[in-house]
Amino acid sequence: MKIISVIGKKDTGKTTLVRKIIEGLRSRGYKVAGLKHAHVYFDFRDKDTGKYRESGAEIVAGLGKETFILLDKELKPEYLIYLISFIQNPDFLVIEGFKTWKFANISTSPEVKNKFTIATVDENFEIEELLDLIEERSYGLLLNLNCGKCGFDTCEEFAIAKIKGEDVECKSQPKDAMLIVDDVPVPLNPFVQKIIASTITGMIKSLKMEKSKINNIKLFIKNLE
């Protein structure tokens, strides 16, 4: 899953741009997820679920034609991004905000940009050109594994090369297995991912489940002594 974020000052058209990017990527055939970063409470107060929360529920969920889960705490961004990628496996995650994170980003304000900015736009942006840039220069979540398999010593060096348009790829994105310990994703190199995936799959198969019917396995371990 590649990530693109939209950053910029308040009221500079970030949400409009996010919507255009989502629509454009969808029209190019991609599965797309969206994530908004805000320092506010999300407003469910008038709804039944908001009332449950007022009554003290620490987690509130709604299940119908759509599903949502509302927690009364801010998750670590990398944990949430891992969950999104694991639950839906989208091709792209479009984020509004997170201007200090090392995501490829597009800025709607010339004064708000960093070394991961691939473009700065005003209201006259050409969406197809932006989509081309996003396809070419965005990349997945970097966990500072610094394994060097992409040809760079550090993940940040890789990201900067990618932002500049070099034809490079991270070789250690989570593919076969993900590990999250105490809400923090743990970088695993591809070899370790394969070992974990094949070991757990072998154990599940020994429970007499047919491997052909298994698409993925989620294993949660808690209450460790």
Ligand code: SF4
């Ligand atoms: S291959 Fe990926 S994880 Fe390894 S250094 Fe390059 S960017 Fe970082």
